[in-house]
Amino acid sequence: MSNYTVDTLHLGTFTTESGETIQDLQLRYEYVGYKGQPLVLVCHALTGNHLTYGTDEQPGWWREIIDGGYMPFHDYQFLTFNVIGSPFGSSSRANDSKFPEHLTMRDIVRAIELGVKALGYTEIDILIGASLGGMQVMELLYNRQFHVKKAVILAATAKTSSYSRAFNEIARQAIHLGGTEGLSIARQLGFLTYRSSKSYESRFTPDEVVAYQKYQGDKFKSSFDLESYLTLLDVLDSHDIYRGRDDVSAVFRMLDTKVLTIGFVDDLLYPDDQVEAVGQHFRYHRHFFVPDNVGHDGFLLNFNDWAPYLYHFLKVSRFRR
Known part of the structure; x- marks a missing residue:
């Protein structure tokens, strides 16, 4: 049986980009796999958490990727941190009344770097993330704190789009006006942007979709912390790999990391x-x-539509552009 651990690191004082301080930086993490195998650092999406694999009672959000044989845990060891600001065990407004008012993508990535180092890793064989997770991957690559052999970026761009930011602002306004009910509306709005109109048309009748949207909103408002959601919307809006930098292309170009988008x-x-x-x-x-x-x-x-390509990419040893 593989090793399975869920634990919390306490990493001391942490200062954010804005100059605010977290007195006791906490990072919740999941580890699964066999020591000595290639390390996979997984970065989760906006409302995700550190449970990539999870348990039989609470399966993780990418368990099918691992158990499906695309990244089997007898071939790898997996590490996932819950990002700071998220309400699932790491430092956030949910467990720290003095948590910073302003948090950025670069703050959450720097915290992850501290966590990886605290666990004794100096090299990452595979760095992978989707959406907000893919944005973290870009920042981790730019910072060059670890040698990364392969990186996978799914459904993420170099900066958060104007389209995305517009929806995020409407979500904020809904929360500020409606509190918990506003959070439900914000989630329903977000869900519309996560799925295509074709997907909705194929799954629901016009009557069914109303009930489905309400179900998603009600489920979210009871499971996610309102203040943490506002924090993470700010993090998402802050993402811009080029902000304050004129060397991004040069830095990325000199890496020997093999990248799949x-x-x-x-x-x-x-x-x-x-x-x-x-x-x-x-x-x-x-x-x-x-x-x-x-x-x-x-x-x-729909992992079978894209995970075979991921599997192939991870197995390739000789690589040409």
Whole structure:
């Protein structure tokens, strides 16, 4: 049986980009696999958590990728941190009344770097993330704190799109006006952007879709912390790999990391051509376009449509652009 651990690191004082302080930086994490095997660092999406694999009672959000044989845990060891600001065990407004008012993508990535180092790792064999997770991957690659052999970026672009930011602002306004009920509306709005109109048309009648949206909103308002959601919307809006930098392309170009980008058809938030454009910065890059009709949430669904390409990429040892 593989090793399975869920635990919390206490990493001391942490200062954010804005100059605010977390007195006791806590990072909740999941580890599963066999020591000595290639390390996979998984970065989760906006409302995700550290449970990539999970348990039989609470399966993780990518368990099917692992148990399905695409990244079997007898071949790898997996590490996932719950990002700071998220309400699932790491430092956030949910467990720290003095948690910073302003948090950025670069803050959550720097915290992850501290966590990886605290656990004694200096090299990452595979760095992978989707959506907000893919944005973390870009920042981790730019910071060059670890040698990364292969990186996979799914459904993420170099900066958060204006389209995405517009929806995020409407979500904020709904929460500020309506509190918990506003959070339900914000989630329903977000869910519309995660799925394509084709997906909705194929799954629901006009009457069914109303009940489904309400169900998603009610479920979310009871399971996710309102203040944490506002924090993470700020993090998402802050994502811009070029902010304050004029050397991004040069830094990425000098890495020997082999990069795979994966885009999904009908992704309203992060269109395929913009996902592919991220990879053009790297010396070794491949892109795969997933021709399904789910939309942005394709990275959480229909694994058989895209995970075989991931499997192939991870097995390739000789690589040409």
